[in-house]
Amino acid sequence: MTDPARKPASPWQSWPLDREIVLTRLIDAPRSLVYAAWADPEQIQVWFGPDGLAIETKEIDLTPGGVWRFDMVGADGTRYTNRMVFLRMEAPALIEVELGSDRDDDPDRFRMLVTFDEQDDGKTVITLRQMHPSKARRDTVLGFGAVEYGGQTLDKLARHVAAAKAA
Secondary structure: OOOOOOOOOOHHHHOOHHHEEEEEEEEOOOHHHHHHHHHOHHHHHHHOOOOOEEEEEEEEOOOOOOEEEEEEEEOOOOEEEEEEEEEEEEOOOEEEEEEEOOOOOOOOOEEEEEEEEEOOOOOEEEEEEEEOOOHHHHHHHHHOOHHHHHHHHHHHHHHHHHHHHHO
């Protein structure tokens, strides 16, 4: 018999590692500031995404069950539609989302877990774990630069938080 007080197993516990991409960065700011940069609709629109892409938001609700629909727009006008569904937010420790193109039937949509671990020196280790639907899809996104673009996004986050911390 199942104990109703017991939480169901997390998909993160059994997800195949050959479908995962993990990015980590040490940010010189307390985790409350780093978490706020992710959880505040005004802030996330400023820093999110790789270098050279602007964010144009269509809808934003950064609460569990909420959706952020946005386009990333390149300098040449190329638009990349995105939909981020917020599954879980446990301030200031973690945010879990599904991310893909802005369509209901996106087969390439993936799950991302963002964790915020404060260090004794007041810095924060941020870790992004992406769970892709297949090894082939993971390999595809690695091939088009997911790690480099993710690194650029985390660099932008670090610069944004440094400016907020200095203000």
